[in-house]
Amino acid sequence: MVLLRSTILRSFSADLWRGVLVNFRGVDPWVEMISSPIWVLGLVLAIASQNPSILRDPITVKDICWSIVVFSMISDKLWIVGHMLDREKRSGVLENILVSNIPLSIHTLSPIVVSMLWSLASLGIILITVFPILGVNPAPIDPVLTAIGYILSDIVAAGIAMLYAPAVIKLRRPWIFTTFFQFTLPLISGIIPQSYVPPEIRGVIALNPLSYPVEILRRGATGSSYIDVQIGEAFMISIAGIAILYMIGMLFLIIARRMIIKRGV
Amino acid sequence: MLAVDARDLIKRYVTKRRRGLFGGEKVVIEALKGVSFSFEKGSIFGLLGPNGAGKTTTVKILATILLPDGGDAYIEGFSVTKEAHRVREILGVVFSADRGFYARLTGLENLIYYGMLYGLSRFDARRKAEELLDLVDLGDSRHRLYEEYSLGMRARLALAKALIHDPSVVILDEPTIGLDPVSSRRIREILKKLSREGKSIMITTHNMWEAEILCNYVAVIMSGRIVASGSPEDLRKRYGGQRYVEIEVLDPPDDLRVGDFEVVRNDGEIVVLRTRSSEDIASSIEKALLEARSLGLRIASIRVREPSLEDVFVEVVGNPTKI
Amino acid sequence: MIEAEVKEFIVRDLWSITAIIILTYVFTGFLYIAGSAFGGSSGSLSTSSNIDPFAYRAVGSSIVVLSMMILSAMGQYIYSSMLSGRLEALLASPISLSAVLVVTAIPMMIFGLSIFMATAAPAIYIALSKYGVITAIESIAIIAIGMIPLFILGFLLSIAIAKLGSPVILNLSQAFIFTFSGALYPLIILPELLRLLPLSLPTYYIAEALRGLISSESQLPALGGVPRLLIVTLAYGSIGSILYRRFSRSIRGGVAA
Numbered sequence: 046m047v048l049l050r051s052t053i054l055r056s057f058s059a060d061l062w063r064g065v066l067v068n069f070r071g072v073d074p075w076v077e078m079i080s081s082p083i084w085v086l087g088l089v090l091a092i093a094s095q096n097p098s099i100l101r102d103p104i105t106v107k108d109i110c111w112s113i114v115v116f117s118m119i120s121d122k123l124w125i126v127g128h129m130l131d132r133e134k135r136s137g138v139l140e141n142i143l144v145s146n147i148p149l150s151i152h153t154l155s156p157i158v159v160s161m162l163w164s165l166a167s168l169g170i171i172l173i174t175v176f177p178i179l180g181v182n183p184a185p186i187d188p189v190l191t192a193i194g195y196i197l198s199d200i201v202a203a204g205i206a207m208l209y210a211p212a213v214i215k216l217r218r219p220w221i222f223t224t225f226f227q228f229t230l231p232l233i234s235g236i237i238p239q240s241y242v243p244p245e246i247r248g249v250i251a252l253n254p255l256s257y258p259v260e261i262l263r264r265g266a267t268g269s270s271y272i273d274v275q276i277g278e279a280f281m282i283s284i285a286g287i288a289i290l291y292m293i294g295m296l297f298l299i300i301a302r303r304m305i306i307k308r309g310v
Numbered sequence: 311m312l313a314v315d316a317r318d319l320i321k322r323y324v325t326k327r328r329r330g331l332f333g334g335e336k337v338v339i340e341a342l343k344g345v346s347f348s349f350e351k352g353s354i355f356g357l358l359g360p361n362g363a364g365k366t367t368t369v370k371i372l373a374t375i376l377l378p379d380g381g382d383a384y385i386e387g388f389s390v391t392k393e394a395h396r397v398r399e400i401l402g403v404v405f406s407a408d409r410g411f412y413a414r415l416t417g418l419e420n421l422i423y424y425g426m427l428y429g430l431s432r433f434d435a436r437r438k439a440e441e442l443l444d445l446v447d448l449g450d451s452r453h454r455l456y457e458e459y460s461l462g463m464r465a466r467l468a469l470a471k472a473l474i475h476d477p478s479v480v481i482l483d484e485p486t487i488g489l490d491p492v493s494s495r496r497i498r499e500i501l502k503k504l505s506r507e508g509k510s511i512m513i514t515t516h517n518m519w520e521a522e523i524l525c526n527y528v529a530v531i532m533s534g535r536i537v538a539s540g541s542p543e544d545l546r547k548r549y550g551g552q553r554y555v556e557i558e559v560l561d562p563p564d565d566l567r568v569g570d571f572e573v574v575r576n577d578g579e580i581v582v583l584r585t586r587s588s589e590d591i592a593s594s595i596e597k598a599l600l601e602a603r604s605l606g607l608r609i610a611s612i613r614v615r616e617p618s619l620e621d622v623f624v625e626v627v628g629n630p631t632k633i
Numbered sequence: 634m635i636e637a638e639v640k641e642f643i644v645r646d647l648w649s650i651t652a653i654i655i656l657t658y659v660f661t662g663f664l665y666i667a668g669s670a671f672g673g674s675s676g677s678l679s680t681s682s683n684i685d686p687f688a689y690r691a692v693g694s695s696i697v698v699l700s701m702m703i704l705s706a707m708g709q710y711i712y713s714s715m716l717s718g719r720l721e722a723l724l725a726s727p728i729s730l731s732a733v734l735v736v737t738a739i740p741m742m743i744f745g746l747s748i749f750m751a752t753a754a755p756a757i758y759i760a761l762s763k764y765g766v767i768t769a770i771e772s773i774a775i776i777a778i779g780m781i782p783l784f785i786l787g788f789l790l791s792i793a794i795a796k797l798g799s800p801v802i803l804n805l806s807q808a809f810i811f812t813f814s815g816a817l818y819p820l821i822i823l824p825e826l827l828r829l830l831p832l833s834l835p836t837y838y839i840a841e842a843l844r845g846l847i848s849s850e851s852q853l854p855a856l857g858g859v860p861r862l863l864i865v866t867l868a869y870g871s872i873g874s875i876l877y878r879r880f881s882r883s884i885r886g887g888v889a890a
Contacts, residue, residue: 052429059426067414073801080808087812088664091693094818095668095686109671137409141471143375144405145427146398178824221652228656228663241670307377309323309370 060155194262204290254286313510320380402472462493707787
């Protein structure tokens with residue numbers, strides 16, 4: 046058991062080290078990261094343009110900004126974590142991973158951490174660029190609650206992407222599905238005010254484990270509340286959601302490995 | 311002890327034959343139809359076959375990344391289906407000479423990463439990686455990104471990666487394909503060295519000459535079946551056909567005819583003639599020389615051409631009914 | 634050669650094109666739902682004209698998606714040709730590089746138009762119902778003209794990527810086009826300092842010309858945006874032609890090899 050634990054830890058640290066080098070080395074990743082605030086600005090303005098007068102209300106603009114931050118976070122997870130196995134399959138790395146004894150579930154954990162670092166770096170750039178451009182104070186109302194909400198949201202989003210990753214290997218054009226989820230998943234994760242949402246969709250939002258950490262994040266950042274839930278309750282549901290998501294995700298990856306070995310890479 | 315013992319391996323793939331935009335029918339492809347072979351520890355084994363014969367499928371099954379639909383294989387006694395985790399500890403694999411690494415990592419970093427995946431500490435992985443990079447002549451390029459490596463460098467790095475955890479069995483799928491002669495020779499030298507050190511090596515190839523000079527034992531696979539197996543010499547005797555005596559003649563006269571000889575090549579200035587040799591090589595050579603001299607020919611060289619593995623391959627693969 | 638390119642497009646990319654059309658609606662829906670949720674569905678998109686918000690968004694999304702598609706395809710053309718070795722084969726062939734670029738662009742233009750027609754259907758419907766077929770044809774003509782500077786922009790991006798030896802700026806330029814296209818929102822909501830950016834992009838003029846067409850209050854269809862679009866097309870054409878000549882010389886000198 047000790048040997049297994051040390052092997053897993055060693056593999057995880059190897060993957061983490063490798064992930065940081067691959068994703069943050071050189072100029073290219075930083076140029077890519079600069080594009081994040083530009084996308085965020087574009088989305089915020091496109092949404093606000095429905096009723097341009099709301100741009101004069103800094104609280105609403107701050108709400109929209111943080112909603113798009115969550116959108117960006119989900120997007121990062123879907124593309125970085127969700128497509129990881131597919132990228133490795135195409136580059137021939139997956140065969141080498143399978144022939145080692147590292148479980149796919151452990152191998153997938155490190156890109157989760159790397160993508161969280163990526164999202165955090167993007168957030169930093171967004172806070173110092175997009176918020177001031179739009180005349181919004183980037184400082185959250187409750188920094189501690191914001192940090193908790195942000196970290197929990199990131200972990201849950203990564204867990205969802207982990208569930209998605211095995212499916213991506215089998216799809217011929219996975220970008221179609223990823224793009225679809227990129228736009229629909231945020232809408233059912235509580236990033237928009239509930240008053241506009243039909244009751245059926247409100248039910249889906251209530252069942253979505255991502256809605257609760259997002260709610261914590263928003264209350265900490267802007268003080269707005271979209272879902273009728275106590276903070277403590279939201280926290281417990283988030284933790285339970287993480288546990289369930291990751292257990293199912295690990296199971297999916299074990300099944301995925303068996304299916305890959307049965308049918309070939 | 312046997313290094314590898316494959317028994318009745320069967321593998322089927324289900325694919326779709328597409329028709330138009332939406333239509334298609336299911337097609338079952340039998341990649342392996344009961345493949346069996348084995349070889350001893352410390353030897354070099356070659357699995358030869360044309361493209362699509364089932365070589366790569368066999369490699370993937372032995373490497374435990376593909377489950378057979380029937381049969382089993384044992385790597386130093388461990389079953390690839392039931393004891394895959396033990397097999398992976400003692401097996402090193404090269405799937406492809408030019409893929410399988412992270413483009414944004416250096417050669418050294420890639421090896422350290424894989425070493426750590428195999429349970430080595432960071433320190434040990436680094437030490438081993440440095441050693442292996444020197445072995446495969448990549449020491450000077452260790453800090454260059456993988457994406458900057460040439461094909462020959464990538465092939466050597468792939469070999470180094472297969473050895474990072476000091477496996478006792480190494481399997482390489484077409485290790486020298488597409489490589490220049492210098493890189494190919496270097497790979498072969500390393501494989502011979504590893505074999506002398508006691509490692510068991512299996513290569514797949516359709517380069518017969520390479521198999522001939524490297525392998526102690528070969529098997530020929532075609533359409534998912536082993537059609538011939540044995541040492542290269544055995545196979546030459548069984549399927550290789552005749553031994554020939556060849557004479558190279560300078561400034562040949564027009565309309566040259568020499569006894570039982572047939573013209574193999576004629577470029578105007580040099581003609582190569584050959585005749586079947588008897589079991590007594592010396593008298594075959596003497597007879598050939600006498601005949602040539604009697605016609606006043608200028609002889610540049612004379613040699614006995616043994617049947618090659620390529621002859622065996624062409625014979626066996628080209629005439630499967632002969633087996 | 635054009636027929637072969639078109640056939641290859643159909644066989645290889647039909648599913649992708651269908652997906653792009655559907656995803657454009659998903660994107661439009663996302664903006665509409667989020668915009669309505671935050672701003673209320675009674676909000677007006679434009680401060681200067683009344684236009685159905687969904688039609689406004691449909692036109693904007695379609696233009697943005699089309700632009701990003703063209704940018705992505707053209708932007709990587711030279712770089713991917715260099716990597717695959719196809720560029721050397723092209724340079725060695727009797728067909729000029731410019732002819733190849735034009736021929737590559739034609740099927741993309743045809744499909745770009747088809748995608749636009751499919752994704753901007755609400756706007757086209759309004760145009761048809763208000764002014765009839767002639768306006769619908771006019772809107773197609775606007776898009777067709779507008780795609781020319783987009784292709785040139787894509788080609789300029791392609792040169793930059795080939796020179797840099799990395800496609801990393803593709804994402805950056807797509808982000809730029811997305812945000813500053815001038816198609817997704819009225820220029821007036823941008824901070825003053827940033828309003829010059831959309832004015833340098835052809836997407837703004839395409840959007841203005843189309844929206845002018847479908848939101849005109851007069852009895853006759855508006856033509857206000859079309860002359861400006863033609864001027865922008867000419868400007869891009871001139872810049873593109875100068876840069877193409879320089880690039881063509883340098884690539885034959887082995888600089889980009």
